[in-house]
Amino acid sequence: MYFRRLMFILLFLLLLGRGLSQEEEKELNFYGEMNTRMQVRIAGRDSTRLTWFRSALSLGMVPIARERFEGKIGVTVRMDGFPYPEKWMDLTRVTELEPVAILLDEAFIRFYDVLPGLNLTLGRQKVRWGTADVINPTDNFATPDYSDPLVWDERRPVWMAHLGWKPLPALGGELGIKPVFQPAISPPGEWFSTNVLPGEEELRSFLVGEFIRQGLDSTTAREIAALYTISSREEIVLPGRNIRNATCGGRLKGHIGVFDFSLSYLHGYNFLPTVEPVMNVDPLNRRLDFVLKERFLSKQVLGADAAANIAGVGTWLEAGYALYSDTAGKNGVSLIGGLDYSWSGFYANLQFLYGDFPLAQSSAEKGTFILGAIERKFFSDRLLTRIGGVLDLKKGSFGLTPLLRLTPFNGIEIEMGGLVFKGDEGTKFARLNPVKELFGGVRYRF
Amino acid sequence: MFNLKKIKTLLLALLGLVSAGYSMSAPDVLERLRVATTAKDRRVKAIMTITDRKRVQKRTLRLVMKGTDKLLVTFIEPADLRGVSFLTTGRDNMWVYLPAQGRVRRISGSAVDQSFGGSDFSYREMASISFGSSRATGAVEEKEWNGTMVYLINIEDGGEKSRLWVDRERFVPLRVDKLDQHGNVLKLITFSDFLEQDGVWIPQTVCLDNISRGSSTELKLLEVNLNTGIKDNYFTEDNMKRGG
Incomplete structure (x- = not known):
C-alpha cells in the first residue's frame, strides 16, 4: 500500500x-x-x-x-x-x-x-462559482470585498489549491481547498459606520429598565444605574487554523445542448460574522460589561445553477442550500434567477433574489429583492449610459445607481454617476438612507 | 502514410473530374470549400482594424481553431480588452470570459448578434467564420467576379441568410453577402491574400463592410501555424482564462 x-x-x-x-x-x-x-x-x-x-x-x-x-x-x-x-x-x-x-x-x-x-x-x-450576476449563493471561496459601495460583486483572491478537470468537452469538474479563512472586507468608516456597539447611554437605559422590572421606581432605578461602571467591547473569533477548519468543496459542471449547469458542494464559513450580545451585570461591584461576540458560522452549501438561451433571452438560476452545524445559523436556501436581453443597442438585465444583499441590513430573515439594469451605448460605443438598481420587495426600500461612462481613447474611461438609497426605519436599506451621492472618477488601463 | 485530408481532397477532385459537364450542387460546393480551407487545427495571431467615420481602432488577437466548429479567441491588445476571451464549440454554444468579473458567461440568444470586441463582426459571425455550421440551399450559379470564375451559392446559418462567392478553381471563399429578411445586403465580407500551407488555403485578410453602420473591420492574419496537435479538451474555461 x-x-x-x-x-x-x-x-x-x-x-x-x-x-x-x-x-x-x-x-x-x-x-x-x-x-x-x-x-x-x-x-x-x-x-x-x-x-x-x-x-x-x-x-x-x-x-x-x-x-x-x-x-x-x-x-x-x-x-x-x-x-x-x-x-x-x-x-x-x-x-x-x-x-x-x-x-x-x-x-x-x-x-x-x-x-x-x-x-x-x-x-x-480567485475561484468563482455560479452563473448569476452580482450575487452568487454558491460562490464561497474568494472573499467578498464590500469596501467599494459601487461594486457589489468584488472579490479578493485567497490562497488555495485548485484542481480543474475536463475529461470530456461537455463535462468537467473542479476541487478546491482553502486552508485559511478570510472574512469579507467591509466599507470604510468614512463612508459607512461599522460601529456595532451600543453607546454608554443606551446600556445605562437598559440597566434602568432592568431595575424597574425588578420593582424599583424610576427615580431610584436611575440613581442606582448612574453608579454603575459600564464597559463595552467586541470579541471577534476567526475559525481555527487547523486543517479540519479548511474550506473545501467540489463542483461538477457541463453543458447539454444550450444549457450550462453545475452541481456543487462546499464546506466552509459565512463571510460575515454572526453577532451574539452577552451582558454581565455585577451588582456587587456595580459593573455592567457588554460583550458583542462575533463569530463566523461553519456551514455546508449544496449548490446548483443553470444558464441557457431560451427564445433569444439569456436566463439563469442559481441556488445554494446552507446547512449549519451551529444552532445560531438558520438552514435555508438562497436563490437568484434572472434574464437578460439585447435589442437595438440596448441591454437589459433583471434578477430576482431571495437571500442576502451585501449592503442591506442583515437579519435572520432573508430578503426578497429585484435587481435590474438597463444600458445603451452611443457614439460607436464611446459613451455608455446605464441605470441600475435594487428594490427590497417586502418594504419597498431601494437603491439606484445611474452612470455615464465616456471612453475618449482606448484604455481611458471617465465615469460620472450617482448612488442613491431610500429606506425608512425597519426596511432593508434603512441604514443606507442618508446615502445620496454623486461621484466622478477616471480609469486608465495599460 | 497517407493523410486522410489529402485522400479526401483527391477523391473530391476525382469526383469533380468524373462529373465534368455536370453542374455541382450547392452542398457539394460548400463541402469542397470546407475541405480546401479547413486544417486539423490552427493557431493564428491577427490584427483587427476597425474603421468608422470618426476613428480607426486596432486590436491584436490570438485565435486557436480546431476543425470548423471550435474556436478560442483572446484579445491581447488594447489594454481595456486584454484577456477577454471568446469560446465557441458550435453555433449554439458560445461563451465569453471577462477578466474583470473573473467569470465565464454563456452568450445569450440575442447577444450573439452583438459586436465582437467593438468590431463589425458579431459573435455569431466569428463563430461561423469557417462555415462549419452553414447549410447550403438552392441552386448554384456560375459567374465571373473580379476576373475570377466563381460559384455563387446561398447559405443559411441559424436562420441568417447569406450569399457566398466561391472560387471555382481553388474552392476558397471570396465574398459573403449577409442578407436581411428582404434580401438586402447588410454586411459584405471579402476574403483575400490566400496562402496555401499544408494543402490548406488560408485567407490572410478578411474584410467586413458594415453597410448599415458605415464602418468596416479588417482582420489580418500575421502568424499562422497549422496542425499543431491541439486536442478537443483544449477548448475549456481554464484556457479561456489563460488567454489561449
Whole structure:
C-alpha cells in the first residue's frame, strides 16, 4: 500500500516535471490599471461632504508563461480615504497623511495537463462559482470585498489549491481547498459606520429598565444605574487554523445542448460574522460589561445553477442550500434567477433574489429583492449610459445607481454617476438612507 | 502514410473530374470549400482594424481553431480588452470570459448578434467564420467576379441568410453577402491574400463592410501555424482564462 502511494507520488512529480520541461514559451505579459474616484454625499448646504476618495494602481504580470505551466503575480497599491493626523507629530509621518495599503492580488502558478485534462493551480487565486450576476449563493471561496459601495460583486483572491478537470468537452469538474479563512472586507468608516456597539447611554437605559422590572421606581432605578461602571467591547473569533477548519468543496459542471449547469458542494464559513450580545451585570461591584461576540458560522452549501438561451433571452438560476452545524445559523436556501436581453443597442438585465444583499441590513430573515439594469451605448460605443438598481420587495426600500461612462481613447474611461438609497426605519436599506451621492472618477488601463 | 485530408481532397477532385459537364450542387460546393480551407487545427495571431467615420481602432488577437466548429479567441491588445476571451464549440454554444468579473458567461440568444470586441463582426459571425455550421440551399450559379470564375451559392446559418462567392478553381471563399429578411445586403465580407500551407488555403485578410453602420473591420492574419496537435479538451474555461 505504502509502495503504491509512493509510486503514485513519483508518477505525479514526473508528470509535473514533464510539464515544466516544455520549451515553447509564450510572450510575457505585463499589464496595469490606475483609477481614482471621489464621492460627495449631498445633505444640505452645510452637511454636503466628501465621503470617498480612493486612488489605486494595480500592476500585474505573467512572469512564467510556458505551454504546460504559467505564473501570475499582481499587486495593488491603494491610497484610501483622507489624511488622519491626530497630533503635530503625525504631520511628520507620511503614512498618516497619505494612508496607503499594499495588497497582494492574484499570485499563483498553474500547471496544465498534469494528467490529461487536469490543471492544478496553487497560490492566491480567485475561484468563482455560479452563473448569476452580482450575487452568487454558491460562490464561497474568494472573499467578498464590500469596501467599494459601487461594486457589489468584488472579490479578493485567497490562497488555495485548485484542481480543474475536463475529461470530456461537455463535462468537467473542479476541487478546491482553502486552508485559511478570510472574512469579507467591509466599507470604510468614512463612508459607512461599522460601529456595532451600543453607546454608554443606551446600556445605562437598559440597566434602568432592568431595575424597574425588578420593582424599583424610576427615580431610584436611575440613581442606582448612574453608579454603575459600564464597559463595552467586541470579541471577534476567526475559525481555527487547523486543517479540519479548511474550506473545501467540489463542483461538477457541463453543458447539454444550450444549457450550462453545475452541481456543487462546499464546506466552509459565512463571510460575515454572526453577532451574539452577552451582558454581565455585577451588582456587587456595580459593573455592567457588554460583550458583542462575533463569530463566523461553519456551514455546508449544496449548490446548483443553470444558464441557457431560451427564445433569444439569456436566463439563469442559481441556488445554494446552507446547512449549519451551529444552532445560531438558520438552514435555508438562497436563490437568484434572472434574464437578460439585447435589442437595438440596448441591454437589459433583471434578477430576482431571495437571500442576502451585501449592503442591506442583515437579519435572520432573508430578503426578497429585484435587481435590474438597463444600458445603451452611443457614439460607436464611446459613451455608455446605464441605470441600475435594487428594490427590497417586502418594504419597498431601494437603491439606484445611474452612470455615464465616456471612453475618449482606448484604455481611458471617465465615469460620472450617482448612488442613491431610500429606506425608512425597519426596511432593508434603512441604514443606507442618508446615502445620496454623486461621484466622478477616471480609469486608465495599460 | 497517407493523410486522410489529402485522400479526401483527391477523391473530391476525382469526383469533380468524373462529373465534368455536370453542374455541382450547392452542398457539394460548400463541402469542397470546407475541405480546401479547413486544417486539423490552427493557431493564428491577427490584427483587427476597425474603421468608422470618426476613428480607426486596432486590436491584436490570438485565435486557436480546431476543425470548423471550435474556436478560442483572446484579445491581447488594447489594454481595456486584454484577456477577454471568446469560446465557441458550435453555433449554439458560445461563451465569453471577462477578466474583470473573473467569470465565464454563456452568450445569450440575442447577444450573439452583438459586436465582437467593438468590431463589425458579431459573435455569431466569428463563430461561423469557417462555415462549419452553414447549410447550403438552392441552386448554384456560375459567374465571373473580379476576373475570377466563381460559384455563387446561398447559405443559411441559424436562420441568417447569406450569399457566398466561391472560387471555382481553388474552392476558397471570396465574398459573403449577409442578407436581411428582404434580401438586402447588410454586411459584405471579402476574403483575400490566400496562402496555401499544408494543402490548406488560408485567407490572410478578411474584410467586413458594415453597410448599415458605415464602418468596416479588417482582420489580418500575421502568424499562422497549422496542425499543431491541439486536442478537443483544449477548448475549456481554464484556457479561456489563460488567454489561449
